[in-house]
Amino acid sequence: MDEKVKVYSTPSCPFCSRAKQFLKDNNIEFENIDVSADKAAGQEMIDKSGQMGVPVLDIEGEIIVGFDKEKISKALGL
Amino acid sequence: MYDLIIIGAGPAGITASVYAAREMMNLLVISKDVGGQAALSGDVENYTGYQFITGPELAAKFEEHMKKYAVAFKEDEEVKGFKREDDIILVRTDKGAYQAKTVIIASGKRSKELNVPGEAKFKNKGLTYCATCDGPLFKGKDVAVIGGGNSALDATLQLTKIANRIYLINITGELTADAMVQQKVKENQKVSVLNNTQVSAVFGDKMVNGLKVKTKGLEKTISVQGVFVEIGLIPNSEFTEGIEKNEQGEIKVNCHNETNISGIFAAGDVTDVPEKQIIVAAGEGAKAALGAFKYLSRKK
Numbered sequence: 227m228d229e230k231v232k233v234y235s236t237p238s239c240p241f242c243s244r245a246k247q248f249l250k251d252n253n254i255e256f257e258n259i260d261v262s263a264d265k266a267a268g269q270e271m272i273d274k275s276g277q278m279g280v281p282v283l284d285i286e287g288e289i290i291v292g293f294d295k296e297k298i299s300k301a302l303g304l
Numbered sequence: 305m306y307d308l309i310i311i312g313a314g315p316a317g318i319t320a321s322v323y324a325a326r327e328m329m330n331l332l333v334i335s336k337d338v339g340g341q342a343a344l345s346g347d348v349e350n351y352t353g354y355q356f357i358t359g360p361e362l363a364a365k366f367e368e369h370m371k372k373y374a375v376a377f378k379e380d381e382e383v384k385g386f387k388r389e390d391d392i393i394l395v396r397t398d399k400g401a402y403q404a405k406t407v408i409i410a411s412g413k414r415s416k417e418l419n420v421p422g423e424a425k426f427k428n429k430g431l432t433y434c435a436t437c438d439g440p441l442f443k444g445k446d447v448a449v450i451g452g453g454n455s456a457l458d459a460t461l462q463l464t465k466i467a468n469r470i471y472l473i474n475i476t477g478e479l480t481a482d483a484m485v486q487q488k489v490k491e492n493q494k495v496s497v498l499n500n501t502q503v504s505a506v507f508g509d510k511m512v513n514g515l516k517v518k519t520k521g522l523e524k525t526i527s528v529q530g531v532f533v534e535i536g537l538i539p540n541s542e543f544t545e546g547i548e549k550n551e552q553g554e555i556k557v558n559c560h561n562e563t564n565i566s567g568i569f570a571a572g573d574v575t576d577v578p579e580k581q582i583i584v585a586a587g588e589g590a591k592a593a594l595g596a597f598k599y600l601s602r603k604k
Contacts, residue, residue: 239437240343240360244379262440262466278441278511279428291428295380 231256231302232284234271238262241293242281248295252304306332308596309395309404311383312540314340315582316572317410318366319589320596325373327597332404333370334378334397339363340412341537341573342582344436346462351582359436362582383411385543388565391603405603406596409544409555409563409570410589413537413580418450422506423533430512431531435459439532442467447530448515449473450503456534457481457489463532464492471526472497473517475535506531539574550576561592569596 231249233256235242249256261268261280275282275289283290285301298304308324310317313335324331337343345359354362370377378397386395386407395402415433417423423431432438435449439462447467449460452474458481463470472479472489477499479486489495498519505516507525514527539553548556548564554576561569571592572585 236437236440238358238360238440239434240337240339240363241437243360243364244338262443265443268441268443272441272511276510277428278430278438279432280437280441293380 230284230286232259233257234259234261234267234280234282234284236260236262236280239280245281245283245293245298248293248298252302254302305392306330306402306404307600308332308406308408308593309334309393309402310408310410310593311335311395312340312410312412312572312574313338313367313370313377313379314410314412314572315342315366315585316340316412316574316589316592317408318370319586320408320410320571320593321370321375322373323590323593324597325370325375327593329593329597329600332376332378332402334381334383334395334402336380336382338367338379341580342366342585344434345582346436346458348582383543385545386568387546388567391567393567405600406567406569408561408589408592408596409541409547409568409574410572410585410592411540411543411574412585413539413573415533416536416538418503418506418533418535420503420505422508426506426508426512426531429510430508430529431506431533433533435462435532435534439463439466442530444468445529446527447471447532448526448528449532449534451534451536452476452479452481452499453534453536454481454485455536456532457485459532459534460489460495461485461492464494467494467530470495471528473501473503473515474499475502476500537573537580541574552576560595561588562595567596567599 259267307329308331310333343363382398446469448471501519555570557575569592571588573580
């Protein structure tokens with residue numbers, strides 16, 4: 227699988243770690259973007275998702291807000 | 305058929321799972337999340353053995369401990385109801401149904417809402433119930449924290465490291481948080497405490513721009529880009545039909561963690577046990593698991 231997956235997250239958010247662990251468990255490569263360290267990336271996340279809650283997953287352009295296992299699995303074809 | 309189903313995987317549920325696993329009970333844990341309110345806490349400095357640990361780190365330690373015993377775990381699954389038929393308890397979730405001889409309800413609490421205009425509209429658009437999760441997005445911004453207890457002041461202290469200015473909006477005449485935390489907040493130049501103040505609306509455009517508040521009848525607006533609601537918690541007990549609860553909706557338990565229905569136990573923040581602390585919830589979880597184990601031994 228060669229999907230491009232981005233995870234917008236903060237280091238302290240429990241659902242961000244759950245989401246990242248879920249991707250790891252399914253051998254999905256992803257880019258972790260720490261929005262607490264990178265303000266521009268934070269704005270990019272807000273622009274893409276229209277909201278400020280983390281995590282936000284960008285799976286080949288499909289935006290998923292929160293650790294929604296079912297939506298994530300569907301978008302990845304798991 | 306399981307010996308035990310534990311509903312919830314916060315400090316109470318996870319500790320119960322460790323004790324039950326060590327009694328070699330055949331068990332299943334069902335939970336929406338892992339770590340519960342503990343995972344949403346900022347700095348934890350009163351869990352014995354750890355002089356300092358963050359909430360998410362402590363929650364990760366709890367999970368690791370549970371996984372050591374290879375406990376069957378259904379995550380992201382919500383219990384919708386249960387009923388007792390003879391000696392079997394049927395547990396119904398949003399994804400399936402299970403049977404057990406005993407159940408421990410450890411479903412914890414969740415954030416209370418403000419119930420004012422604009423709250424639903426701006427949820428996650430500047431308004432949040434989790435300072436630990438979403439706080440870092442408010443770097444250099446002006447924000448408001450609503451509440452006056454420990455969780456509100458905990459959020460305020462976290463935000464002093466991130467935000468530009470913090471308005472702490474407290475409905476009563478005085479803050480109720482621990483004295484040491486209050487002192488830290490009052491000494492911080494970035495924080496303005498507004499006592500006797502009630503939020504009447506949240507407003508904005510696409511994202512939050514401000515709050516309408518009322519101080520002793522006097523209305524004014526405060527310009528903020530972030531609103532952190534920390535006005536307390538309500539028990540996740542709506543699904544527990546037939547179980548006795550107090551006026552706050554907390555499940556009544558005796559000192560053995562038994563509810564009014566035999567074979568059904570409860571532990572942690574969802575119960576009427578006083579003091580909602582991580583260490584108290586963990587201890588109650590241990591008691592409930594041992595109680596369930598002894599209950600089954602007696603039945604044999």
